[in-house]
Amino acid sequence: MKFPSIFRWPLALALTSGVAVSCAGLLNQSQPGGFTAIGLPAKGGSVAPKAAPAAKVVTFNKDIAPIIYSNCSSCHRAGEVAPFPLLSYDDAKKRAKQIAIVTESHVMPPWKADEGKEKFADAHQLSMDEIAKIRQWTDAGAPEGAKADLPPAPKFAQGWQNGEPDAIFQATEAYNLAAEGDDVYRCYVIPTNYTEDRYVSAMEVRPGNHAVVHHVIAYLDTSGKAREKDAADPGPGYTSFGGIGVTPAGSLGGWAPGLVPRLADAGEGILLPKGADIVLQVHYHKSGKPETDLTKIGVYFAKGPVDKRIRSMMVINPLIRIPAGDANYTTTATRKVRDDITVLSITPHMHLLGKDMQISAALPDGSEKKLVHVNDWDFNWQMIYGLKQPMKLPAGTQVNLTARYDNSTDNPLNPTTPPRTVTWGEQTTDEMCIAFLFYTVDSEHLTKGEVAETMPGGGGGGILGGLSPGLRQMAMKLFDKDGDGKLNEEERQTALAWWRDHGAAIPATPPQ
Amino acid sequence: MFDFKSKASRQLLVLGALTFNVWGIAHGAPLTLKTTVTDISGKTQRLPTPGQKATVLVFIAHDCPISNAYAPEISRIVADYAKRGVRFLVAYAESDFNVVGARKHARAYGFQVPIILDSKFRLSHAAGATVTPEVAILAPDGHNLYRGRIDNRFVSYGKKRAQPSQRDLRDALDAIVAGRPVPHPTTTAIGCFIPE
Numbered sequence: 001m002k003f004p005s006i007f008r009w010p011l012a013l014a015l016t017s018g019v020a021v022s023c024a025g026l027l028n029q030s031q032p033g034g035f036t037a038i039g040l041p042a043k044g045g046s047v048a049p050k051a052a053p054a055a056k057v058v059t060f061n062k063d064i065a066p067i068i069y070s071n072c073s074s075c076h077r078a079g080e081v082a083p084f085p086l087l088s089y090d091d092a093k094k095r096a097k098q099i100a101i102v103t104e105s106h107v108m109p110p111w112k113a114d115e116g117k118e119k120f121a122d123a124h125q126l127s128m129d130e131i132a133k134i135r136q137w138t139d140a141g142a143p144e145g146a147k148a149d150l151p152p153a154p155k156f157a158q159g160w161q162n163g164e165p166d167a168i169f170q171a172t173e174a175y176n177l178a179a180e181g182d183d184v185y186r187c188y189v190i191p192t193n194y195t196e197d198r199y200v201s202a203m204e205v206r207p208g209n210h211a212v213v214h215h216v217i218a219y220l221d222t223s224g225k226a227r228e229k230d231a232a233d234p235g236p237g238y239t240s241f242g243g244i245g246v247t248p249a250g251s252l253g254g255w256a257p258g259l260v261p262r263l264a265d266a267g268e269g270i271l272l273p274k275g276a277d278i279v280l281q282v283h284y285h286k287s288g289k290p291e292t293d294l295t296k297i298g299v300y301f302a303k304g305p306v307d308k309r310i311r312s313m314m315v316i317n318p319l320i321r322i323p324a325g326d327a328n329y330t331t332t333a334t335r336k337v338r339d340d341i342t343v344l345s346i347t348p349h350m351h352l353l354g355k356d357m358q359i360s361a362a363l364p365d366g367s368e369k370k371l372v373h374v375n376d377w378d379f380n381w382q383m384i385y386g387l388k389q390p391m392k393l394p395a396g397t398q399v400n401l402t403a404r405y406d407n408s409t410d411n412p413l414n415p416t417t418p419p420r421t422v423t424w425g426e427q428t429t430d431e432m433c434i435a436f437l438f439y440t441v442d443s444e445h446l447t448k449g450e451v452a453e454t455m456p457g458g459g460g461g462g463i464l465g466g467l468s469p470g471l472r473q474m475a476m477k478l479f480d481k482d483g484d485g486k487l488n489e490e491e492r493q494t495a496l497a498w499w500r501d502h503g504a505a506i507p508a509t510p511p512q
Numbered sequence: 513m514f515d516f517k518s519k520a521s522r523q524l525l526v527l528g529a530l531t532f533n534v535w536g537i538a539h540g541a542p543l544t545l546k547t548t549v550t551d552i553s554g555k556t557q558r559l560p561t562p563g564q565k566a567t568v569l570v571f572i573a574h575d576c577p578i579s580n581a582y583a584p585e586i587s588r589i590v591a592d593y594a595k596r597g598v599r600f601l602v603a604y605a606e607s608d609f610n611v612v613g614a615r616k617h618a619r620a621y622g623f624q625v626p627i628i629l630d631s632k633f634r635l636s637h638a639a640g641a642t643v644t645p646e647v648a649i650l651a652p653d654g655h656n657l658y659r660g661r662i663d664n665r666f667v668s669y670g671k672k673r674a675q676p677s678q679r680d681l682r683d684a685l686d687a688i689v690a691g692r693p694v695p696h697p698t699t700t701a702i703g704c705f706i707p708e
Contacts, residue, residue: 083575083576095704101669101705105669107669107670287580288580288621378671412667413667413671
């Protein structure tokens with residue numbers, strides 16, 4: 001089977017559509033545990049535990065090591081993001097009780113969708129059987145077992161996972177972070193200085209300081225406005241929660257703990273426009289002591305001709321209005337697919353109040369395909385769900401999204417006490433409702449000069465993309481000042497500003 | 513007089529049971545936590561510290577991110593209560609740590625209190641601490657006044673509040689300093705498990 005490329009789940013290209021939404025933890029690249037990327041079986045295939053005798057003793061060497069090696073060690077090793085290694089019996093024995101508890105509660109491995117390995121690339125989801133084995137092992141005192149049973153330790157590439165990149169970008173100096181306080185979103189503006197458009201096959205992030213780097217998104221700016229913001233803010237880069245504060249021209253992808261990058265399939269790539277600046281947004285958690293970070297990214301260009309651009313679209317509802325105290329606010333969004341497309345990956349995005357998001361496709365023939373259902377939304381794990389089998393959606397398919405939020409006092413993650421009405425916005429105390437779909441257009445053949453028409457709003461559907469026809473019509477009345485049936489940049493900015501200023505309040509009557 | 517006596521003896525019984533439970537049953541350790549330890553600078557520390565209203569043991573682990581994230585709050589609490597008759601000690605509850613590492617870590621995270629290596633978990637087990645960070649407050653006679661979390665910022669693993677809504681250690685110390693009973697003598701701490 002062909003493994004999906006890294007850009008089967010690339011990121012934030014969506015932002016080309018222009019909504020400065022962001023904070024979209026649009027994480028590019030694979031989910032944790034891409035052993036496959038480096039030549040090992042994704043599923044501890046090297047060891048096949050034999051059928052258990054009745055009173056079998058669960059041991060590390062025989063039963064637990066295969067589970068840990070193939071699901072935990074890619075992050076839990078020196079130099080990677082996890083706070084301690086899980087590479088040996090001693091490592092695991094020391095944490096046995098913790099491992100049992102976090103696997104039973106599904107905190108680890110971090111996988112929030114209701115479907116796993118059968119559908120999504122690199123899903124790290126333990127089976128009930130595996131979780132039960134860990135519990136048995138822990139309760140039995142974490143025995144080591146026979147040496148002969150121990151499978152070979154997993155091998156990981158050190159440093160760049162795809163070898164030396166074609167280009168490496170980083171900020172000009174390290175950033176100093178305080179010991180504690182709110183999270184920081186710092187944007188570093190890095191010129192590329194390329195004089196021609198290029199296609200990117202993969203981008204790899206090497207966080208400078210794993211103790212504080214939570215996730216990274218590489219946006220693109222061709223307006224020069226990010227440079228202005230950088231110049232106006234002392235120190236390297238500038239601070240901007242959520243988005244980068246300017247309308248990005250695209251994105252090269254992103255990184256979150258455990259994501260391992262892979263090259264795109266031959267013939268596919270993400271556009272890096274000539275002269276673009278990379279705006280590297282790093283989301284920092286504070287660690288308890290002062291820290292410094294200098295994160296870098298490696299870019300791998302497409303090696304052959306690119307026939308299809310990896311594009312993105314958003315299914316979005318910017319008109320959310322979550323009443324204070326509502327523990328189960330439910331909202332929807334929908335979006336019609338104009339061309340025959342192939343969906344590579346899906347990234348749901350909400351903030352702290354989100355608890356559930358389901359995305360499915362209603363095909364013109366009346367059938368329905370489930371894309372992804374995140375039934376345990378966690379703002380800290382903004383996953384990219386890369387489809388093992390890319391999903392064909394014919395023109396006319398309706399992509400539907402249903403999202404639920406908890407804005408009650410019983411939600412300990414509610415950032416506002418007492419709760420207030422929450423609407424669309426970029427702050428952590430605001431909310432969002434977006435699903436990004438990454439796809440290629442089946443009819444596109446760049447090598448033959450056949451370029452797919454960009455969907456309205458620059459491929460993202462614009463800020464009205466997810467609205468129902470009625471709301472869209474009303475919004476058009478409000479913001480389409482020149483009456484051409486489209487929102488130009490100025491009108492779009494006005495609409496966005498209105499949404500920011502008014503939250504997502506739906507006016508009973510349009511303003512005069 | 514009679515009444516007082518019987519009430520006092522009842523209290524003593526209750527206290528004895530509580531003390532036994534906290535210090536004894538939890539880990540089969542000795543009842544008393546009157547002991548001496550040597551800190552990483554070689555000084556002998558008496559527990560509880562004589563002449564103090566309370567002695568606080570703060571159990572941490574150098575590679576536990578939850579425990580590390582609390583370092584600034586621990587230092588603030590030390591600053592706020594040291595001048596009110598409370599003595600603090602930080603104990604690294606981990607078997608494979610050493611003096612050099614502890615010194616380096618304590619300096620990096622700003623701990624300005626005596627540092628103890630609890631490598632054999634003698635203190636943490638005696639105090640009933642099961643995770644890091646977790647704290648135990650000793651009365652001048654060595655019995656336990658509070659054991660549990662610093663505050664409720666962490667809801668569970670990976671989930672934390674923007675701000676804690678219960679600051680249990682501070683509440684306990686406020687009560688002790690004011691001569692009142694501690695409102696919640698035990699709470700459940702979220703953190704990295706201390707080996708049993």
